[in-house]
Amino acid sequence: MSVTHFTPVASLLGGALIGLSAVLLMWATGRIAGVSGIAARLFPPYEDREFAGRLAFVAGLIAAPLVVRLVTGSLPEQTIAAGVPALIVAGLLTGFGSVWGSGCTSGHGVCGLSRLSVRSLVATATFMAAGMATVFVIRHWS
Amino acid sequence: MAILVQFAIGLVFGLGLIVSGMANPAKVLNFLDVGGIPAGTWDASLAFVMAGAVAVTFVGFNRVLKRARPFFAARFYVPTRTDIDPRIVAGPAIFGIGWGMAGFCPGPALTALGFGSASAFIFVATMCAGMVLARFIAHLPSLTRYATPADPLET
Numbered sequence: 027m028s029v030t031h032f033t034p035v036a037s038l039l040g041g042a043l044i045g046l047s048a049v050l051l052m053w054a055t056g057r058i059a060g061v062s063g064i065a066a067r068l069f070p071p072y073e074d075r076e077f078a079g080r081l082a083f084v085a086g087l088i089a090a091p092l093v094v095r096l097v098t099g100s101l102p103e104q105t106i107a108a109g110v111p112a113l114i115v116a117g118l119l120t121g122f123g124s125v126w127g128s129g130c131t132s133g134h135g136v137c138g139l140s141r142l143s144v145r146s147l148v149a150t151a152t153f154m155a156a157g158m159a160t161v162f163v164i165r166h167w168s
Numbered sequence: 169m170a171i172l173v174q175f176a177i178g179l180v181f182g183l184g185l186i187v188s189g190m191a192n193p194a195k196v197l198n199f200l201d202v203g204g205i206p207a208g209t210w211d212a213s214l215a216f217v218m219a220g221a222v223a224v225t226f227v228g229f230n231r232v233l234k235r236a237r238p239f240f241a242a243r244f245y246v247p248t249r250t251d252i253d254p255r256i257v258a259g260p261a262i263f264g265i266g267w268g269m270a271g272f273c274p275g276p277a278l279t280a281l282g283f284g285s286a287s288a289f290i291f292v293a294t295m296c297a298g299m300v301l302a303r304f305i306a307h308l309p310s311l312t313r314y315a316t317p318a319d320p321l322e323t
Contacts, residue, residue, distance in 0.1 A: 030195040030211045037213040040188020041220025047181035048221070049228030054173050056238030057245045059181065061275035066299040071307065079174040084278055086178020091282035093179065094186055102186055104280065105194035106287040108270040117277075117291040119266030121298025124274055126306070127259020128247075131273040132181075134260070135218060140225035141246070148252055149260040154200075156264025161200040164269070 027165065028105045048137050055079060060133020061087070062124035127153075170240040182279045188217040191279050193271025200268055259302075266298075 048059035055076070064080045067073070095101050108116060124130035127149050129138060134153075138146020182191075189195045198204065199214035237243055267273050272280065272291050280288035 027198075027201075027209070028194045029209060030189070030192070030198045030213075032211055033189055033213045034216045037188045037190075037216035038220040040184045040186070040190065041217035041222075042224045043180055043184030043187060044217070045184075045221040045224025045228065047177050047184060048225045049232060050177045050180065051174070052229060052238070052244070053232045053235075054170065054177065054239050054241075056241040056243060058247065059177075061181075061273075061278065062299065065274055065278065065296070066303060069296065069300045069303070071303070078171050082171045082175040083178035083181075086175045086180075087182040087185075087275060087278040088282045089175075090179055090182025090186055090279050091191070094183070101283055102189075102192070103194075104192045104283050104285065106270070106280075106285060107194060107197070108287065110287075110290060112269050113287055113290045114294045116266040116270035116272065117294030118298040118301075119262050119269070120273065120277070120291075121266075121295035121300075122302045123259045123261070123263030123266060123298075125259070125299045125302035126255055127261075127263060128256065130263060130275070131267075132275050136221045136225055137229075138247075139218075140222050140229055143247065144250055145247075145252065145256050149256055152257050152260035153264035153267060156261045157200045157268040158202050160265045160268025161197055162203045165201055166203040 028107065044132070044136060045140075048132070048140075051083070058129075058133055058137045059083075060129045060137060062121075062130040063128070063133055066121075066125045123153075173240070181275065182282070184221070185276050185279045188220070189213050190217055191276045191283070193276070193280075195271075196273075196276070197268070197271040200271075 051057060051059040064083055068080055091101055134146040134149040139150060185191045195211055198211035201210060204210045270291055277292050277295060281292055
């Protein structure tokens with residue numbers, strides 16, 4: 027386990043940027059900034075004609091670290107502790123579960139809670155609890 | 169123009185993930201690790217990410233949704249469902265397990281691609297497979313009575 031430092035100011039600021047992005051997307055396209063919904067709809071079946079816009083949003087997500095490196099000359103710390111088998115299983119569960127539950131941290135946690143959606147509150151409480159339980163089992167039951 | 173704007177909006181989202189620390193799975197896992205509270209390794213930062221994001225979104229949505237229509241679209245696509253069905257619990261429960269295993273949720277995983285790590289590529293590849301599988305199962309005729317309506321972004 028790698029120790030990380032408590033960063034309330036940077037996290038609050040970064041969170042505000044995420045919120046700003048969600049507000050801008052609603053202003054521009056009238057849609058929820060839910061990353062799982064946006065990413066999942068890059069694959070068939072296609073139900074509307076928003077493919078290019080979704081691809082552009084995802085490209086923006088991927089380009090962010092490149093912009094940071096261009097501006098600051100370095101990338102912030104990123105530690106991925108999970109091994110390949112765990113990454114494969116975790117990816118499958120994350121992809122399947124977020125689509126099955128109609129949203130992830132952004133769609134339910136940020137946009138849904140901001141709309142005072144009961145469904146999103148239930149979803150957010152559930153994935154928080156499941157995430158905490160999983161980390162507890164992995165780190166403290168062995 | 170609309171495409172370029174959506175790229176910029178995705179970029180702001182990604183910058184937010186990086187600045188906030190959410191693009192670092194170790195930080196996410198240390199937040200989820202409530203068992204680390206006694207040892208002092210718990211990292212409460214993620215709560216501040218959520219607080220900042222929800223505060224801005226709450227105020228911003230209220231203002232934006234007062235407009236007649238979005239800038240580039242004919243109408244708003246705001247989810248309207250209020251029912252608590254099995255999927256709204258089962259899906260997040262499955263997602264939460266994956267999140268706790270690797271420390272990645274979909275947004276940070278995509279942003280991690282830009283860091284160039286092989287681990288992120290593996291995670292995103294199987295995440296996309298999981299997404300396609302979930303949509304395929306939800307669209308099976310025998311399951312459509314459990315499936316959500318085809319309305320876009322039915323959060």
